[in-house]
Amino acid sequence: MARYLRKRVLTGILVILVSLIINFSLIHLAPGNPINLLAGKDNPSQEMIDTLTKKYGLDKPIYVQFIHYIKTLLKGDLGYSIMSNEPVGKLILEKVGPTLLLALTSIILALVIGTALGILAARKRGSKFDIVMNGLSYLFDSTPNFWLGLMLILIFASKLKVFPTAGMVDLRTQSEGIAKVIDILWHLVLPLTTVTLIQIPYYFRIARSSVIQTMSEDFITTFRAAGMKENRIFNKYVFKNAILPTVTVFGINLAYVISGVAIIEIVFAWPGMGRLMMTAISKRDYPLLMGIYLLLSVSIAVCMIVVDVVYAIIDPRIRYD
C-alpha cells in the first residue's frame, strides 16, 4: 500500500511540475514580448519595464528565471493581476466558494443519479427502461453544456418564469440569513441542473457496462450454483465489484467537470472562478490566468491521489502489488 501511495504521489508531483513548466514556457513561447504580456500593454513605460524585469528576473538566463519562479510560488506569491493590481491569490480565494458549491454538488448528484440509473438499466437489460435510458444518455452526451444551459434559461426562466435567469443572489432584495440561503439555492437550480445533466450519461454508461460485465463473471455462477438468492448476490458481490470502474472514472471526470463549470458560470453569470478565468482571458491578464491554471492543476492532482487511495482500499488486488 505504501509503495502504491508513493507512486501516485510522485505522479501527482510530476503533474504539478509539468504544469509549472507549461505555465512558465507559455509566457516565453507566445508571440510577443514577455514584458508586454506581463504588463498588459504594448508600450510599457521604462519604469514598468525595469520593475517587471527585476521582479521576474527577465534579464537572467532561463533556468535561473525558472528557479526564481518556483521560489516565488513556494512563498505563496502568485503574482499580481494586471486588471486590478491585486494579488492573484486573493482574487482566487474570493471566487472559489461559488465554484466549489456548483462543482461539488453537481459531481455528487451526477455520480449518485448516474450510477443508480446505470445499475438499474443493467439489471433490466433489454427492457424498455434500458433502451430509453441508453437513448437519453446518447442525447445528453452529445449536447453542448452551454447550449443546454441557455435552453434551460429559455424554458424555465424566460417563458415559465419559475427560476431566475442569472446570478447567484437577487441583487435587489439583499436578503440575509436563511432567506439568503434560499435565494442562493433558488439561483443554483438551473446551473446545477445543467452541469449535472451533462455528467450523468458518463456515470450511467460506466455503471451499466460494469454491472453487465460483473454479472457475467465466473464467481456469479458459483454463487448461483450454491443456491444464493439473486438479491444477495447482487447487493453484496456485484455491487462492490461493479463500483470499481466508477471510482476510477470519478478521478478522471474531475478535470472535465471544472471546465464545464467554468462555461456554465459564464452562461448563468455565476460569480465563480470560471467567470474570473474567462475575464482574465479576454483581458489577457496572464498572471491571473497562470495562477488559476496552477491552482487547478494542483487541486486536480490532489483529488486524483485521494481517489486512487480510495480505490486501493476497496480493491485488495492493488494493495499488494
Place this chain on the structure above:
Amino acid sequence: MKLLSIKNESVVYRSKTKNVLAVNNVSFDIDKQDSVGIVGESGSGKSTLALALLKLLPKNADVTGEVLFEDKDLLKLSTDEFNDLRWKEISIVFQKSMNSLSPIHRIGSQMADIYTIHDGSADSDEVKGKIINLLEMVNLPTRVYTMYPHELSGGMMQRVSIALSLMHNPKLIIMDEATTALDVITQGQILNEIAELEKKLKIARIMISHDMSVVANTCRKIAVMYAGYLVEFGLVEDVILNPKHPYTKGLLKSFPPLKGEKGELRSIPGYLPDLSIPHEGCIFKDRCPQKENICLYTAPKTHIVENGRKVMCNFAGGDC
C-alpha cells in the same frame, strides 16, 4: 435405486437467428457412490449436459426430458424446491477456479456466506469452525480463511472450489474440467485427494473432461459424447479395452500410450457438424472411417449390449 437417472435429456439454445441442438436425447444412470466420466471434444455437449442438471444454463436454453434424482424430477421442481437441493445434494466444481470467488472479498467470508444459505441457524463461530474443517479436508492451511483469491495459486484455488463443493456433504458432485487448467503434478495430487474424499464421504461423481486418461484413471464408468449425442457408455475397462463405437476408437488412438509399442498418433479428421442444421442419418457419418450407405440415411439407435453397455451405431450388436 439409482442416484441419478437421466432420460432423454435434450438441450436447445434458442436465438433469433437459429436454434442449436447442443444435447440430443441423452440417457444414462448413475448409482450411489458411482463415478462417471463424460468425455468428448470441445463442443460435444458434455458441459451443457451437466450444467443443465443444476439449472445453470442461460435463459435461452430449453431443457427437455427427465432427470430423476432419487426419484425426483429435477426439471420439474420449482425454484425454491430446487434451491433447497442445490449444494446440499448436488454440487459442482468448475474449471477456471481463479475467478470462482469474488476477487475483492476474503475467501473465508465468502465460504461462510455460501454455508449460511443452507444452514442459517449456525452462529458465526460454528460456521467458521466448519469452514476451517473443510479447508483442512482439502489440505489447505488455515490462514487461507483470511486471504484473497488472487493470493493463492491455481491449485490452491481449485482446492478451495472442491472444499466448497463438499460443504454440505452432497450425494453427487459434478466436476467440470476441474483439473484441466492445472499442471500435471498438481492434477495428480488433487485427483488422489478427491478419490480419498469420495471413499470417506461416500460421494458419487460426474467427471467431465476431454482428457481420456484422467477419466480412465479415476472413474468407474465412462460416457462418450459427440455433437450432443451419447455414442458409447459402459464400464471403463470394457470401453477402453474394447471400444465399440468408431468415435471412441478414434479418441483412444489419439492418446499416446506410455508403454508398449510406438504406434501412430492419429487424430480424427474433420470438424464437428453445425448443430443448428438438422441432419440426416448418423451424426458421425462425415468423419467415420467405417461409414456405409445405411449411415447416410438411417439414424442409429442406441443398442444395449451386455453389462449395461450402450452403443449408438448402425453396426452395434456385432462389432463395428
Place this chain on the structure above:
Amino acid sequence: MIEIERIAKMNKSGNFKMKIKKIISSINNVKQLKAGIILLALIILLAIFAPLIATHDPFELNDDMVSPPSNNYILGTDGLGRDIFSGILYGARTSILIGVVAASISGIMGTLIGGISGFYGGKIDAVLSEVINVFLMMPTFFLILIIVALFGSSMFNVMVVIGITTWTGNARLMRAEALSLKQRTFVKSLETIGESKFKILLKHIIPNGIFPIIANTTMNVSDAILTESALSFLGLGDPNVMSWGQIVYNGKSYLTNGWWISTFSGIAIVLTVLAFYLIGDGMNNILSPKLNSNN
C-alpha cells in the same frame, strides 16, 4: 520474399479482410451504427452542398434583424440580420473539418506514442506511461483556452491544439493492443529474423490493433466538435469562418425575443455530435457485443 514475411503479410491482410467482412455484416445488426451512418451521411451532404442549398450568404447583413423563421429566412435571422439557416449549413463545414482533423491528429499521436510505449516496453514504456498519466490529470480544456488565448484563435491553431491535448485515450488503447500483439508468434518470428522493431510496429502491430482506435477516434471527433463549439462560444474561435458555437453565442443576448438563433444552431451541434458518437459507439459494440442492449 522470405517465407516468414510472406506469412506475416498474409496474416495481416487476412486479418484485415476478415475484419472488413465482419464490419459490413455487423453494421446491419447494430442499430446505432446504422442510424449514426445515415445521420452523418445526411449532414455531410448538407455541408458539401451548402452553397447550393443555402438561401443567403451567411455573412450578409440583411435588413430584417432578429426576425422569426419565415419563408424568406427558414430559421430566422440574428441580431445583425444574418440568415441562420445558411449560417448553420456553412457552419457544418467548419465543425466537421475541425472535428475530423483534430481527432485525426490526436489519433495519429496517440497511436504512435501508445504503440511505441507498448511494443518497446521497458524504460520507454515506463516513461511514456507516466507522460500519459500526467496528461490525464491536466485540465486540458483550460490549457486549450490559454494556448488559444496566447497564440491566436485561427482554425489551424484550434485544430492543432485540440489534437495535441486529447491523444491520451488513443495512446492507452494502442498500448494495450501492442502489449498483447507483442506476444503473438508471428511478431516474435519477425523479430527473430531481424526485422527492425520500428518496421514491425508500423507494418504489423499498428494495422492489427487499429480497430478500437478507429472507434475511439470517431468519438473523439464528437468531443472535438463540442470543444470547438465551446471555444467559439467563448469568443475564442476563428472569426473568419461560420461556426455553430458562435451563432449560439450571438443568440445569447436575444434569448427572450429571438430564441431561434441559439436554439437551431445548438440542435445542429447535438445532431452532428450524436451522429459521430453513434458510429463510434456502434463500432465498439461490434468489438464487444456483450454490452449491446439489443442482445
